[in-house]
Amino acid sequence: MPTPAAIQWRDNQLELLDQRLLPTEIHYLRFDSAAAVADAIRDMVVRGAPAIGITAAYGMALAARSVGPLPSVAAWTQALSAARHALANSRPTAVNLFWALTRADQTIEQYGNGGDVAEALLQLAHQLLAEDLAINQRIGDHGAALIAPDSLVYTHCNAGALATGGYGTALGVIRSAHAGGKLRGVIAGETRPWLQGARLTTWELMQDGIDVSLATEGAAGHLMRSLKPSWVIIGADRIAANGDVANKIGSYNLAILARHHGVKFMVAAPISTFDPSLDGDDIPIEQRPGEEITHSRGAQVAPSNCISLNPAFDVTPASLIDAIVTEYGVIHSPSRESVTAHLQTAKE
Numbered sequence: 064m065p066t067p068a069a070i071q072w073r074d075n076q077l078e079l080l081d082q083r084l085l086p087t088e089i090h091y092l093r094f095d096s097a098a099a100v101a102d103a104i105r106d107m108v109v110r111g112a113p114a115i116g117i118t119a120a121y122g123m124a125l126a127a128r129s130v131g132p133l134p135s136v137a138a139w140t141q142a143l144s145a146a147r148h149a150l151a152n153s154r155p156t157a158v159n160l161f162w163a164l165t166r167a168d169q170t171i172e173q174y175g176n177g178g179d180v181a182e183a184l185l186q187l188a189h190q191l192l193a194e195d196l197a198i199n200q201r202i203g204d205h206g207a208a209l210i211a212p213d214s215l216v217y218t219h220c221n222a223g224a225l226a227t228g229g230y231g232t233a234l235g236v237i238r239s240a241h242a243g244g245k246l247r248g249v250i251a252g253e254t255r256p257w258l259q260g261a262r263l264t265t266w267e268l269m270q271d272g273i274d275v276s277l278a279t280e281g282a283a284g285h286l287m288r289s290l291k292p293s294w295v296i297i298g299a300d301r302i303a304a305n306g307d308v309a310n311k312i313g314s315y316n317l318a319i320l321a322r323h324h325g326v327k328f329m330v331a332a333p334i335s336t337f338d339p340s341l342d343g344d345d346i347p348i349e350q351r352p353g354e355e356i357t358h359s360r361g362a363q364v365a366p367s368n369c370i371s372l373n374p375a376f377d378v379t380p381a382s383l384i385d386a387i388v389t390e391y392g393v394i395h396s397p398s399r400e401s402v403t404a405h406l407q408t409a410k411e
């Protein structure tokens with residue numbers, strides 16, 4: 064059974080699969096305003112960098128529908144500025160969000176002087192959704208080519224169909240490797256505190272008949288030493304000009320462990336996840352509410368008033384990464400130079 068769509072346009076409405084309820088409940092929520100869409104992104108109804116970007120594009124389309132025809136680019140920009148602001152402030156780390164909002168700005172520029180902006184923004188969102196699926200299939204094929212037969216791989220968080228327009232980035236590589244008969248199995252780290260690995264990645268892979276074992280985060284070193292996976296494969300929220308990669312908290316730990324144990328480390332992401340304007344140290348890291356770690360599924364697990372640190376992402380330095388895989392191919396041992404060259408190829 065294929066993974067249900069994270070994002071769908073049905074009966075002329077935006078529907079998001081409420082990922083907070085997975086894997087025990089499949090329930091879609093309907094949205095008719097950009098403010099509600101921004102809340103849904105912040106509250107983790109929809110998550111994963113590409114899915115956040117696509118959802119924001121739908122948010123802009125919903126906002127344009129509610130303001131009606133306007134005569135100029137300036138009038139549209141003004142009318143949609145509150146919606147854009149709310150979406151831009153929903154989550155700070157995934158650059159795909161800002162990439163999608165820039166695409167929406169360009170659409171407003173193109174159609175704002177008398178065109179049907181609402182329809183153009185809706186078509187943009189549909190296009191980003193459809194393109195993302197095709198992009199992920201290409202990423203999957205490029206990444207799978209790096210994987211030797213009979214491989215065990217380790218993944219973190221959920222960079223799957225649920226985090227994208229379909230197929231997934233890291234899980235796209237895993238799906239393609241599985242289709243090529245190369246996989247012995249997958250280890251999914253549970254990924255605290257939202258448990259994307261336990262709730263989402265295992266669910267996606269089991270539905271596709273891919274052998275997956277769930278492990279606690281703390282087991283990673285022991286499992287690398289005893290089971291000798293060949294690759295750690297993760298997605299990304301932002302890839303900096305120098306090849307550093309922001310991804311779900313815990314990715315950096317895995318990269319250090321992987322290097323120590325001779326396990327290769329792969330990052331799978333589309334070109335829309337690159338941010339050539341900054342280096343890794345400057346990537347904004349989302350700090351999430353302490354209750355996410357002082358409580359677990361509503362139950363208190365730490366003393367009342369316990370001070371907590373809850374960064375949602377970390378940055379893995381390029382020096383610990385063996386390959387970044389995009390829809391355009393592979394950046395081996397990423398560096399500022401190889402990232403620049405890859406982005407140039409993508410533009411041509």
Ligand SMILES: CSC[C@@H](O)[C@@H](O)C(=O)COP(=O)(O)O
Nearest residue numbers: 110111112222226232298299311
């Ligand atoms: C293809 S999704 C890539 C990343 O966004 C993913 O690995 C990740 O870190 C998701 O974090 P989340 O907090 O669930 O949005």
